Amino acid sequence: MSTDLFGRDLVVLNLGLGGFAEAIEGADATAVDIDWRPPAGGSAEVGAALAETINRPEIERANETAFARYHAANPVLRGVGRALDVLPGMGERTILHAGPPVEWAEMCGPMQGAVLGAILFEGWAEDLDAARAVADSGEITFDPCHHHDAVGPMSGVTCPSMPMWIVDNTAGGNTAYSSLNEGLGKVLRFGANSPDVIERLGWMRAGLADVLSRALDTHGPFELKPLIAQALHMGDEVHNRNVAASSLLFKRLLPSALRSGAPTDEVARAFEFIAGNDHFFVNLSMAAAKVMLDAATGVANSSMVTVMARNGVRFGIRMSGTGDRWFTTEAPIVDGLYFSGFTRDDAARDIGDSAITETAGLGGFAMAAAPAIVQFVGGNPSQAIAASREMRSITIGENSAFTLPILDFAATPAGIDVRKVVDTGILPIINTGIAHKDAGVGQIGAGITTAPLACFTQAVAALRAGLGDG
C-alpha cells in the first residue's frame, strides 16, 4: 500500500536523538527534531479544556506581559536582615517551610526534624521532647516561605531570628528573601537538629550575618544577573552546581568585608565558612529567581508558571493568572545518584523551594551550561545538553541575560507555559538534592526529576475556567 513512498524524496524526521539534529544543523543542513507524546496525558476532559486555551489572544497577551516583567526584572542584593524584621507578615511564633501548605502532623521526617531544630534555635524549648510538645500544641503558625516572599531549600524551615538575604527587583519594586546556606552534611534544612547544628545556626545569626551585613553596607547593593550569567559560563547551573557563583560572590564581598571595620578574625571565620561550601550561593540564586518570578505574578489569564515547590508530601505550582492559588499533587520520589549506603527506599519525597531556579530558566533548564554536574545528579553531558534543548518546547521565551556557551551561546529557555506542558507531555526538569526520609540523617543523594503532570492539568482547567465562555 505504501510502497510508492520509496519512490519519493524522503523527509527524514529526527525522533528524540537531539545529538543527530545538532550535527546536521552544524553542517548547515536542515533537521526536523520531533518529540511526540499524547497531549493532555491522553485525557479527553483535560484535552478539551486545553483546546479551549489554545490560540486565545487574551492568554497570549497576558503571557507577553508576564514574561516581559520576569525578563526585565533586575535582582539586586541589598543586604542581610532578621526574618522577623524583614519578611512581610512574619509572626513571632511563625515557622516557615518549603512548598505548598502542610500541617505539622502531616510533614515528612526531615521537615519535622528541621521544625524541632528551629524551636530549639529560637529558645522556645530546651530539648527535643519539649520542642515536639511545642510543635504539637498548636501555638506555632506554620506557613509556606512563598506566602512571605521567601524561598528556602529542602525543608525550607525559616524562623523569626534567622538572617535572610534581601534581594530587590529594582525594575519592578518587589523584594524576595532567603535564608543563608549552612553547608552540606548535618544541617537543619535536611532535618538535622543536634547541638552542633543549632550552634552553627547561632554563629550564622551572629558572626556570619554581621560580617555579610557590614560587607554589603560597605560594598553597596549589586546586581545578581551578571554574576549568575558569568557562573553559567563557568559550569554552574546555580541550582545543584554553585561552585563558580559561590567563588565569585566570595571574591566580590571579601575586600568590602575587610574594609567594613568588622573584626579580622570574624571576617576570616566567615569567609573560611563560605570557602568550604560550594553550594553557598544557591540560596541567593533562589532569591534572585523568586524576585524575578514574583514580578510576573497576577497577570490575569497568563498561563506562565511562577512557582514550582515541594514540601516533601506534595508538589505544588502557581500560575501567574491565578496568583497565589496552588495546584498540588503527591510529590515524587527522585531517581538519582545515591550516596554510598543509601537507596531509593531511604529517600524522602521531593522537597524544597529550590525548583524556583528551574521556574526562572536556571537549574535543569540551564543544564547545558554545566556538563560536569552529571557527576552529581547522574546522566551524561549529552543528556544535560538535551535537557536545555527540550525545555524550549514548554517555555514562553528565553532569558537573554543567561546564555549557554555549548549551545553557541543560546539563551536559556524560561517561562513555563502550563498549556505547553499539558500539550506536549514534556515535564519541567528539576535538578535536586535528595533528603533521607528520617529527620537528622541529611542529604543522601542528588538527581534529576520532573514536575508532575497533574499540577499542570489542574492549572489548565483553572485557566480555562477563568476565561469568558470559550
Next chain:
Amino acid sequence: MSTDLFGRDLVVLNLGLGGFAEAIEGADATAVDIDWRPPAGGSAEVGAALAETINRPEIERANETAFARYHAANPVLRGVGRALDVLPGMGERTILHAGPPVEWAEMCGPMQGAVLGAILFEGWAEDLDAARAVADSGEITFDPCHHHDAVGPMSGVTCPSMPMWIVDNTAGGNTAYSSLNEGLGKVLRFGANSPDVIERLGWMRAGLADVLSRALDTHGPFELKPLIAQALHMGDEVHNRNVAASSLLFKRLLPSALRSGAPTDEVARAFEFIAGNDHFFVNLSMAAAKVMLDAATGVANSSMVTVMARNGVRFGIRMSGTGDRWFTTEAPIVDGLYFSGFTRDDAARDIGDSAITETAGLGGFAMAAAPAIVQFVGGNPSQAIAASREMRSITIGENSAFTLPILDFAATPAGIDVRKVVDTGILPIINTGIAHKDAGVGQIGAGITTAPLACFTQAVAALRAGLGDG
C-alpha cells in the same frame, strides 16, 4: 571502472566534520574520523628521516619513560621568593625573557619596552633614555626564562628583584618558577614601562609578595593539579581563560592570609588586586606545566616535546631526547580577535612562554573544557571541542588528572610527539594573547594559532641523527 563499488556495502569515512562523528558515536554506531595531510609537509628528505624514526623500540620506550615522568609529576605551590634568591644561575645584572635566546638589538618592540621597564624597576637607570643606554652597553646579560627553570607570559621579562611563584614537583624533585601576573591593560609583560607600571611592580614586590608569602607560609604547600582539574570543570583551559582557577586560588589563600598576621589593609589591597584580574592564575598554571614537563626532559631518544615558546621573533621548541637544544623558526603573526581599533598590521609576532600550557595538555589542548573562551580567542564552541579531539592525533597519551566534561570526561591529550606532528601535518594549537608590535601599547587581541611545522621537522632530523644507524 569503479561502478561495482555501488553494489557493495559502503564504508563511510568521516572527513573532518568531527561533529558528525560525535553524533554517530553518541548513537552507539561506529564512526571513522579521518583527517589526512601530506606527511613531512611533502618534503622527501624530511619524509625519509621521519620514516627511520617510526616503529623504533628505543624511541617508544624513551617516550614511555618521559611521558610517565610528566604524568606522575605533582606540582605543589610552596611559596613566593625573589628571583635573584631562588632562580638557579640568576645574575645580579641578568634580565630574563620569553622564548628561545634573542639578542637585545633583535628583540621585538614589546620585549624591548619591557626590558627598559625592568631596568627602571631595578633602579639601574633614572629614565628611558638612560635605560636604553644601559641596555645598549652590553653590561646586561639576557637569557631565556627557560634557561633558569622559569617561564614568563608575553615578553616574559623577569629581573632580579621580582617576586616569583615557587612550584615543586614533589614526585620528581625539580622546581619551576614564574613571575606574578600584573593584570591586563598597560603592563610590563606587554612592553609598557610608564611610571604607573613601575609603581605597580614596586607594590607587587613589596605588599603583594609579602601577603602571598605569609599566606602560603600559614597555609602550607598545596597541590595545583586538583585546583587545575576543578578549573577545567568550571570552563577554564588555564591559558587564556583563568577566571575559575583565579577564583579558586583566591578562595584558597584568603583565610590563611587573614590568619597570617599580615596587616588587614595590605591583605585587602592584595586580594582586591587579585579579585580584579581574571588572568591572575595563568602564571601559576605555566609554572605547574613547566615543572611537569621539566620532569620529562633529557630522556635519550624521546621525541616528546617539553617546551614550546616564542620570543616575538622566533618560535622554539625543545624535545626530551635532545634536552636543552632549541629548534627554532620565525614566529607567526596570530590571526585572532582584535580589540576595537586594531588589526593584524598592529600585531607583534607570536610571543611568550605561555605555550608551555599547551605543551602540558592544557590551554588549546583542553579547549573543550572552555567553550566560553571563543568569545575571547575566536571560533565557536564546536571548534573548541574539535581542537581537543584533533590534538589526540599528535600526542603520546592523556593526562588522567585533567578531564573534559563535555567529551564525557575524557582525559586531555598530552605529550606532543614531534614525529606525529610531522607525519600528520596537524600542528599543536595554541590559545594566545596578541601584543602590539610597539612597546607600551599592550594587548590588542587574542586568538588561536599553531606551532610552526619547521620546528618539528628540525626535531625529527635531530631525533634521527641521534639514533644508531637505522
